[in-house]
Amino acid sequence: MSGSRRRFFQDAAFLGAGFLSLTEALRAKTQSDPQTAREIEQGRHHSPYGEHKKKAPEPPPGPDPWRPMVTPDLSDLPFERDGSVKVFRLTAEPVKRKIAPFKTIDAWGYNGVCPGPTIQVQQGERVRVIFQNHLPESTSLHWHGLEVPIEQDGVPWISQKPVAPGETYTYEFTVHQEGTFFYHAHSAMQEMMGLLGFFIAHPERAYKPHADHDFGLILQEWAVLPNNSVPNTASMEFNWLTFNGVSGPAITPMIARLGSRVRLRIINLGMDHHPIHLHGNQFVVTGTEGGRAPESTWCPMNTVLVGVAQARVVEFDAKYPGSWMLHCHLPHHMMNNMMDLLRDRQIETADTNDDRAVSQMETLAKDVGFEHMHHSPIAPNAASVPGFPQDAFMEMGMDEAVAKPETHGLPPNWSAGMMGMMTLVRVLPDKDYDEILQRIRTSKTDSQKQHSTSHQESNHAS
Ligand SMILES: [Cu+2]
Numbered sequence: 001m002s003g004s005r006r007r008f009f010q011d012a013a014f015l016g017a018g019f020l021s022l023t024e025a026l027r028a029k030t031q032s033d034p035q036t037a038r039e040i041e042q043g044r045h046h047s048p049y050g051e052h053k054k055k056a057p058e059p060p061p062g063p064d065p066w067r068p069m070v071t072p073d074l075s076d077l078p079f080e081r082d083g084s085v086k087v088f089r090l091t092a093e094p095v096k097r098k099i100a101p102f103k104t105i106d107a108w109g110y111n112g113v114c115p116g117p118t119i120q121v122q123q124g125e126r127v128r129v130i131f132q133n134h135l136p137e138s139t140s141l142h143w144h145g146l147e148v149p150i151e152q153d154g155v156p157w158i159s160q161k162p163v164a165p166g167e168t169y170t171y172e173f174t175v176h177q178e179g180t181f182f183y184h185a186h187s188a189m190q191e192m193m194g195l196l197g198f199f200i201a202h203p204e205r206a207y208k209p210h211a212d213h214d215f216g217l218i219l220q221e222w223a224v225l226p227n228n229s230v231p232n233t234a235s236m237e238f239n240w241l242t243f244n245g246v247s248g249p250a251i252t253p254m255i256a257r258l259g260s261r262v263r264l265r266i267i268n269l270g271m272d273h274h275p276i277h278l279h280g281n282q283f284v285v286t287g288t289e290g291g292r293a294p295e296s297t298w299c300p301m302n303t304v305l306v307g308v309a310q311a312r313v314v315e316f317d318a319k320y321p322g323s324w325m326l327h328c329h330l331p332h333h334m335m336n337n338m339m340d341l342l343r344d345r346q347i348e349t350a351d352t353n354d355d356r357a358v359s360q361m362e363t364l365a366k367d368v369g370f371e372h373m374h375h376s377p378i379a380p381n382a383a384s385v386p387g388f389p390q391d392a393f394m395e396m397g398m399d400e401a402v403a404k405p406e407t408h409g410l411p412p413n414w415s416a417g418m419m420g421m422m423t424l425v426r427v428l429p430d431k432d433y434d435e436i437l438q439r440i441r442t443s444k445t446d447s448q449k450q451h452s453t454s455h456q457e458s459n460h461a462s
Contacts, residue, residue: 066202068120069214069265072252072423073244077117077197085126085172088119090141092185092195093134099240099247100336101370101401105222106229107194107245108135114245115218116183116197123178123204129171131163135190138162141171142186143199144269144309145289148173155186178203179291180216180265180311192233194220194245196269207292211315212260217243219268219276219306219328219421226337236271239337241328241420247336248327249398249418253406254425256318257433262425263315264326268306274328274421276312277303280320281425287313303329318427323410328421335394336419354378357393370401375416394419405439 068076080087095109110116121127131141140163142154152173156162163169184196198216220242223235243251256262263286266276284298289311304312327334358375365372375395382388397416399407407414409432410424418424428436 066120066122066206067214069118069198069200069216069263070254071118071198071216071218071244072254073246074113074115074197074218075117077111077119082128085128086121087128087130089130089132090116090183091132091134092139094136095194097194097245098250099222099242099245100250101398103224103240103247104229105224105231105240107222107231108190109194109245110197114194115220116195118198118200118216119183120198120200120202121175122202123175126174127172131169131171133163133165133167133169136165138164139185139187139190139195140169141183143171143173143181143183145177145179145181145311146173146175146199146201147177175201177201177291179287180267180289180313182218182267182269182311184269189233191269192271193231198265198267200265203292207286209261209315211263213254213256213318214263214265215254216265216267217423218245219243219266219270219274220245221270221272221333224337238271241333241336243421243423248420248422249415250402251418251423252404253323253410253423254326255406255433255436256425256427258318258321258427258429260318261315262318263313264425265311265313266304266306267311268308270308272330272333273305273307274333275303275305275330276421277325277327277329278314278316278425279325280322281316281318281324283314283316285312286315287311318425321427321429323414323424323426325418326423326425333421334419353383361393361396365396365398370398372397405436405443408436408439 077088077090090110092108092110093112095107095112095114096104097107097109097114098104107114119127119129129141133139138156140154140156140160143152150159152171153159154171160169178201181199181201182196183199184191196218198218200216221238222240222242223232223238224230224240225232240247246252254262254264264278264283265287267289268274279302282300282302283304284300285293285304286295286298287293289309292313301314304314306312354377358372361372361375375393375397376391378389378392379385382392395416397413399410399413399415402415406426426436
């Protein structure tokens, strides 16, 4: 095994720590997929631009080939084995979710997080989910997209009796499909409170081409009034937009090694469809909520519409170094409700000057514990131009408040340009990639030292 290949496995196993059991990590490390490896070594990596050579890529660990998907800012659901059955435990409960440094909402989720932890299985596996309801009302679990027997479908009064508060209910089925699925409560308002999570079924035979990185994003939107923490699920006006339950700039960037192939899986269970756009790269849609799509259907794109109840899986070859923005392109979904910062005050955005705006923003930022960096410059005569201000005074730089290993090396005030459904795919040359991985390891070690109890707050972000 070459040094770089070994390192990649170590990285992958590390990035997966928290949701990949040690046994599985070891198994993944010790297996190889000669067919895909040979193909990669011969440089036959598929690309919408034709074929290109990659440098020393690492083959996947098959023949049980899957490498776990990473869900930034969320953890994986651990499991036990009962014979050949994978046994998961899910508890629906009210949770607090910090969606921005100054905003924590009262959502509903599973096992302490919202969205719920990611379930990962392999096609063909038998799955048992022991479900407990700690909500104040009845609920159930629906397996979105999975072809399960009707009594496992999780629809109250149709396929089962609702699971009452305090009750336990066991679901069990065999997963014969592969693809990107989700679990959710089958009650509309409960979905909007955050009761959903990823259910990933990795294929029995490795996808081709092999992806070195596999990331998952859940799209959600929330209506939460200033000074409030409870989402209004009846509202059609959303002021907070999140990936995996976190809003830009607090979303953990995705880190990819230059020369690798990246897979992104995006699911949506809100009230709007979201056109998700990647800067600087073309991708192909390799799958939907129905599983892997035939390669003949893959066409180059850079914006994929992820409709409600849909999953879209895209892949691209990360051949351009840089921190590439990935965001919903609906203009209002590239914003957050900064009114929360104002509390009982108002910023006079319509009739102010630069000095006054900066001073107000700084004062407000100090109140919630971070340092506001200066927003973009404005013209001296700005206030006399009809239409001003539009974006001026909306930026709220908070680099320190959202700093984590994955943000290392970003330019000062980067966070001022990130709002709502916005994150970064950082394509990094070996040296920078390795440095960030080292920082992730160090921060994990530090936090483990701080909390001697096991923590599974997030996968590669702690
Ligand atoms: Cu959107």
